[in-house]
Amino acid sequence: MTDELIRATYAALCKHGYADLTMQDIADESSKSKAALHYHYDTKQDLLLAFLAALYEDFTDRLRAPDDDDPAARLVAFIDRALTPPERDDQRAFQTAILAIKAQVPYDDAFGERIAEFDAFVHDQCRAIVTEGIEQGVFRDVDPDRVATFLVTLFNGAHVRWVTEGQSADVTQELFVEYVRSQLLANGWEVAAE
Incomplete structure (x- = not known):
């Protein structure tokens, strides 16, 4: 195209x-x-x-996952970029149209396959960062697939809330940083607030 x-x-x-x-x-x-x-x-x-x-x-x-040695900082930066679309005057109208396309997924396998690619990318990137964080002792011993699935759900839910209610991505980003601090970080580790 x-x-x-x-x-x-x-x-x-x-x-x-x-x-x-x-x-x-x-x-x-x-x-x-x-x-x-x-x-x-x-x-x-x-x-x-x-x-x-x-x-x-x-x-x-x-x-693409940012280059940072700290998996916690990399995960926060990744989700921050996922939640913050490029700034354009018509971004809300565009995101509304994308949500309408997503609504076609139960009825259209081809749209479902395309939309699933976006989710799979977010899932795979998050899973890789969490796995690395566990290996480095930065994150607790959690199930990287479950965490990644939760983060895809967070990403999609934030998109719907922004389109339907105008909820700022800042709210979701703050909640996500708190989630990382309370649920993922191993004792003695910290993540800087964005």
Whole structure:
């Protein structure tokens, strides 16, 4: 998917949301005609799946685990970046459209597979950081998979709360740091507040 088509799809999703989005809306945001879009993508779903693949690449590049010797600091920084999308004026509209796409997952296996990739990435990164923290004695002897599953749930829940209630990511970040301090850190270790 070209950068122009990514930008056009993003803009159209922000303006129209998922339910009302048409191929013509996306074409109107680009220099391409509707026919040109249909040449490459048979349906709106096909185009949105390609768009989600491009978003996944951006998401994983932005969230790769930071280089820090302290697993606690690295975990906090990772979750902080996961909870804080890039600043854009239309970010709330876009996140609302993404939530509407996520709502299609029970009815659409292809969307489910794409969305699962995002969750799997967050899970795998968190599991790796927690495992390293346990090996270094920074974290208690916890189950890294369970912690990672909890953090994916935290991430998804924070997204829903932000879109539906306007809850700031700061609230979730503060609660997460407290969770790390009270549930993960081994005795004698501390994590600096962000």
